[in-house]
Amino acid sequence: MQTKNKYKPVVHFTPPANWMNDPNGMVYVNGRYHLFYQYYPAAPNWGPMHWGHAVSEDLLHWEHLPVALYPDELGCIFSGSCVLDRANVSGLGSIENPPLIAVYTNHRISDHLEQQSIAYSLDYEHFEKYYGNPVIPNKGKPDFRDPKVFFNPVKNCCSLVLAAGSRVEFYSSENLKDWKKTGDFEAGIHGLGGICECPDCFPLMTEEGEKWILIISMILPPEQAGKDKDCFHRMSHITQYYVGTFDGNTFHDTECSALPLLPDYGTDNYAAVTFQNLEEKVMLGWADNWDYAAQTPTDADGFRGQMTLARQMKLVKTAQGYRLAFSFPGLDSLKASAFPLFPGDNRLHTQTFGLKTTVNGPGKITFRNSTGESVEIEVTEEEIIVDRRHGGQTGFQKDYDSDCYGINRAPRLCQNTSIMEIVFDRCILEVLADDGMTPFTVSVFPVHPYEKICVTGEISADFYQIQ
CATH class of the missing domain: 2.60.120.560 (Exo-inulinase; domain 1)
Incomplete structure (x- = not known):
């Protein structure tokens, strides 16, 4: 059973070679699941980030495509999301050929300035960066990244949720180019506090009607991480979720769980987000851990990092309150x-x-x-x-x-x-x-x-x- 690639997974996505972390821009278009991801193609360790790109028809077997986004004068290409602009509200395509809009963070290495930019594609493979970037500028706020776009049913437009230090911020736009802040949500009021990363916000139906889920990956304060060996504080990075409502401006934690809600209790699932343009809610995460990702054993091609399997989710009411329940699609x-x-x-x-x-x-x-x-x-x-x-x-x-x-x-x-x-x-x-x-x-x-x-x-x- 020994093989040249002893550790490279068969059906968990891995990069062609070298370093990978967060999933980005996941979207379903024309029968194919598109996965973009944080990628450094030059070495098996973190470096100036690109967006790698792959597609699949079954969420198990993936075809590698050329790198989608490269670093530019605004900085490296950090995490973000994609939205299929079916109505061409951006004016960057047409109704007949709707553009795929990537909304991402530019990170400038020299001073760590983080701003939000967009790029667009008409063939869903090659991207052109928007001349008006950044579309959400930053006057120096630290940890201002990872925009996740979603449809806003209250305002009938697009909104995005963005990590901003200890909270997440919400923005809305009529054209995917001009964004206005509408609200924010403090992560630590209920659940775990710290630096927010890779948020996601989406609705799920229950027997009692629609509920909204807010997912936030968290960097715990150093004095908390590892202090307690319980399932909530044992690691420096962990992901949590909230169940509540979205009023068109911001998310409200109406369920207020006494304990943090975790979408995964293991060591190796971080920055998980959902696919856009898909009726069911399907999540994918980075199956690794920042505390040791750069040291893990690797194979001949030097790959480092893999994604979880896709997980379809539903919201279940239990005696303890609402909980996400997951299954593996495609098996x-x-x-x-x-x-x-x-x-x-x-x-x-x-x-x-x-x-x-x-x-x-x-x-x-x-x-x-x-x-x-x-x-x-x-x-x-x-x-x-x-x-x-x-x-x-x-x-x-x-x-x-x-x-x-x-x-x-x-x-x-x-x-x-x-x-x-x-x-x-x-x-x-x-x-x-x-x-x-x-x-x-x-x-x-x-x-x-x-x-x-x-x-x-x-x-x-x-x-x-x-x-």
Whole structure:
């Protein structure tokens, strides 16, 4: 099972080579999912950012396209989003050939000035930068980045949400070129405080009507990060969400959860945002961690960084309040060939596979090899626990196998029978526990391929291969 690319995932997106981080500009157009991403094509470490570009028809297999945006006189190309301008309100295309508008942050390295700019494309591959950039200038405010455009149903125009220090700001525009600030939202009033990054804002339907979701990736204050080993404060970067309303000007946290709401409890899911121009809400995140991303093992092509699998979401009302629930789109046809695993040890012949498990009570699923490397997924009455401390290489960074980073845990949301979906792809493990409401994304770097799956306790599992 050894291959030249021991760690490069099969169905988790990776760059052609070298460094990648945040997903950007995700949009669905003419039957293809477009993924842009933070990319430094010259080395396997962070550098002057470009927008890489890839497309897919199934969210599992990706075709690389040429780099979409290069650094310019305004700076590097930081994170942002794309919107298909169907009505050509920008005047940069036509009704017959609507332009794809990229809204992104220019970051000037010399003084870290961050401003918002736009570019447009008529073939959805080659972009022309707008002559009037920046469209949202900045007079020196730090941490002013990552615009995410969305349709504003109240004003019948486009709005965007933008990270601005400890809060996010909202802007609206009639033409995608002239933007006016309409409101803001302070992240730390409820939930986690810190520096905001990569926000997203969108509606989801529930039995009680429409609710809005605000997602914010957070850089925690140094004095908070790692101080407590709970699932909220153990890392320097974490993503949270809020459930509430959008009044056309700003978001309101009407649900006011007593605890922060996390879309992922693992170490390796950051800057996750949704696809535009898609009826269902599908999210993708960077499956890595700023604390060790530049040190992780890599293969011959020097790739560093992968995306999570796409996750379709819905909003579910629980006894604890509203929670996002996730599923993996695109895997149903592969599950058709699934077969049940026996309790105890089962031989493993591939390093890219899925498990659909039914949880009737406490139990454990373990992947291991003959050298003693193992990763464990444990279900107790109170918690879901993913332990990667002994999963493989750990010495590349001091905290990687610590209790704080190596043991991923979250409180149970389902006390009765539930479904747990698991996907493992060479170096990345994704778990959607408690009917998808308790997700984990965890990297692991086995020196030798895992050879066995062991299923114990009150868990049954069906296995399917992913190619």
